[in-house]
Amino acid sequence: MRFGLKQEQGFTLIEVVAAIVILSIVSLVLTSYFVHAMSYSKSNQNKTIMVNLARNALFYMEKQDFDAVKNYFSGQAQVTGEGAEVAIKGGDCAQGSCPLLPNEFTGSPANVLNPTINGVAYTIDIVYQPNVWGNLPRPTGAAPSFLDQSSVRSYLLPVKVKVKRADAGSPSANIVEVEGYITDERIR
Numbered sequence: 469m470r471f472g473l474k475q476e477q478g479f480t481l482i483e484v485v486a487a488i489v490i491l492s493i494v495s496l497v498l499t500s501y502f503v504h505a506m507s508y509s510k511s512n513q514n515k516t517i518m519v520n521l522a523r524n525a526l527f528y529m530e531k532q533d534f535d536a537v538k539n540y541f542s543g544q545a546q547v548t549g550e551g552a553e554v555a556i557k558g559g560d561c562a563q564g565s566c567p568l569l570p571n572e573f574t575g576s577p578a579n580v581l582n583p584t585i586n587g588v589a590y591t592i593d594i595v596y597q598p599n600v601w602g603n604l605p606r607p608t609g610a611a612p613s614f615l616d617q618s619s620v621r622s623y624l625l626p627v628k629v630k631v632k633r634a635d636a637g638s639p640s641a642n643i644v645e646v647e648g649y650i651t652d653e654r655i656r
Contacts, residue, residue, distance in 0.1 A: 515644055517585050522629040522646035525592045528580045529627070532573050534652040538625055541596040554598075558582045558591040559634075582634070589634035597647070600626035623652040 529537060544554040558581030581592045627650055632643040 514588075514642070517588075518590065518631040518644035519646060521583055521585070521590055521592060522631045522644060524583075525580055525594060525629050525631075526627070526646065526648045526650070528575065528577070529594060529650045531575070532650075534625075534650065534654075536573065537650055541598075541625060545596065545598060553595055555593050555595040556581070557593045559593075591632055591634045593630040595628045595630060597626040597628055623655045625650040 540556075541554055545552075548554055556577075561578040561581050581594075583590050583592070627648060629646045629648065630643055631646075
């Protein structure tokens with residue numbers, strides 16, 4: 469009977485330790501993969517929120533009186549001079565009011581330009597880009613008269629909407645810019 473017990477074999481201590489080491493290495497690799505995937509997902513979620521905030525600000529500006537917005541930007545451009553950035557800065561608007569903007573603006577520009585989403589505060593700047601017109605490609609061939617740049621200019625205001633986190637610790641790479649046009653309601 470003792471002879472039968474000696475034939476039974478199990479795992480040695482070295483085999484068990486080797487299996488644990490291999491499993492540990494594989495689990496560390498998988499854990500780091502999931503940690504990177506989670507941080508990448510969080511970064512993309514943040515960028516998506518920022519793009520949506522930029523679109524919201526652009527939509528807000530389109531709902532304003534076009535002539536008041538155009539007069540504000542052109543008046544500020546004359547005051548600051550050629551080449552200076554003309555912008556509506558969210559940081560300049562205090563909570564509940566925005567004294568730099570004309571009274572014709574409806575709604576609450578301070579809330580639109582300084583939103584808080586999921587406990588994260590953002591600041592939105594709307595930058596007027598008058599020099600965009602010189603960079604537009606010209607249509608080839610016989611273009612219809614409604615595509616004439618000079619006629620289109622009077623109905624569109626080119627802007628760039630910049631969204632960034634309001635906290636001081638956020639890196640400058642965490643800025644999202646969306647370019648668009650504020651269109652006159654007469655051509656909508």
